[in-house]
Amino acid sequence: MKLSLSEQTNILAHFPKLELSYEKKSHNKVHSDICLTIPKGKKYFAWFKTYKGNNLCFLLEIDRRYNSIENILVNVCCFDNSLCSGIGTILYGTIFSIAKKKFFNIENIYFSRGYNLLHLNQNKKLREIYDVMNKHIKQVTYLKNSINFGVPIIKKNVYELKKILPSLPYDIYCIQHRTLCINKPFLNEHVKIESKIYKIFLLRATIIDDIYELYFKNGENLEKYKVACIPNYKTSVMMNSLFRTIKENKNLDLLEESDDDEEFENTSLDKFVNLEKEIKMKCVFIKKFDSWCPIEISTDKISPRREIICYKK
Numbered sequence: 001m002k003l004s005l006s007e008q009t010n011i012l013a014h015f016p017k018l019e020l021s022y023e024k025k026s027h028n029k030v031h032s033d034i035c036l037t038i039p040k041g042k043k044y045f046a047w048f049k050t051y052k053g054n055n056l057c058f059l060l061e062i063d064r065r066y067n068s069i070e071n072i073l074v075n076v077c078c079f080d081n082s083l084c085s086g087i088g089t090i091l092y093g094t095i096f097s098i099a100k101k102k103f104f105n106i107e108n109i110y111f112s113r114g115y116n117l118l119h120l121n122q123n124k125k126l127r128e129i130y131d132v133m134n135k136h137i138k139q140v141t142y143l144k145n146s147i148n149f150g151v152p153i154i155k156k157n158v159y160e161l162k163k164i165l166p167s168l169p170y171d172i173y174c175i176q177h178r179t180l181c182i183n184k185p186f187l188n189e190h191v192k193i194e195s196k197i198y199k200i201f202l203l204r205a206t207i208i209d210d211i212y213e214l215y216f217k218n219g220e221n222l223e224k225y226k227v228a229c230i231p232n233y234k235t236s237v238m239m240n241s242l243f244r245t246i247k248e249n250k251n252l253d254l255l256e257e258s259d260d261d262e263e264f265e266n267t268s269l270d271k272f273v274n275l276e277k278e279i280k281m282k283c284v285f286i287k288k289f290d291s292w293c294p295i296e297i298s299t300d301k302i303s304p305r306r307e308i309i310c311y312k313k
Contacts, residue, residue: 035161
């Protein structure tokens with residue numbers, strides 16, 4: 001919901017003067033109590049306050065270059081009216097998108113239900129943020145452009161946090177290091193994350209275990225590309241369940257059972273594999289092996305040659 005210039009000016013006149021927490025780049029090894037994810041996106045204040053008799057959530061877009069407010073919007077969301085008590089509740093964070101849905105990553109809190117929290121340390125502020133999220137804001141969307149609120153991923157160990165970054169469905173601006181009990185500047189550690197590349201292939205099995213052929217579209221025809229990457233036991237079991245008849249995959253107890261006479265007499269090399277079967281699968285590019293690893297069955301169209309060949313060494 002857009003506001004007129006006069007309405008924005010009126011709202012801004014009642015907004016308290018806030019000093020953003022000081023942030024600086026980290027160049028050396030960091031000693032901190034916690035580290036958290038900061039997504040790429042614009043910075044905003046979310047201000048829950050009473051305006052003209054209505055309890056509303058205002059989003060104030062921040063221009064950090066000039067330390068000013070660029071724009072003010074109304075966000076339709078589900079929250080408890082107590083957030084608008086007194087001066088209201090003021091959150092700070094980043095707005096980012098996942099699959100065309102917008103989210104507010106809460107990174108700080110300045111006021112809560114009229115109480116000034118500026119003097120609190122991060123330990124107490126984070127507790128208040130979680131209290132607001134658990135008791136006073138519901139994560140439901142009423143309108144297409146509504147923005148849901150959430151908290152960052154927080155870990156004590158930065159290496160644990162770095163492990164999960166490649167799997168996140170949004171871009172990360174930095175890992176932010178903070179101390180909990182002493183108010184110190186936040187240290188931003190910028191990390192380079194290679195985004196995952198996914199394509200759709202047609203897969204066919206071969207007689208040899210863990211060897212599956214990849215096919216892409218070349219015009220109207222299918223063209224054999226290379227063999228799929230089967231990097232671990234989990235992937236091997238998944239592919240066997242799709243293309244091969246291996247009892248041990250379903251029940252490890254069967255390892256001790258003897259084959260029946262029919263299986264024993266059949267000496268054909270392909271007796272346990274279906275060489276006629278074709279399955280479309282979503283695959284992820286594994287740079288280390290210069291190949292593609294199947295991850296799940298797909299109903300999407302097979303990717304064309306032009307989208308695949310550029311990843312070939």
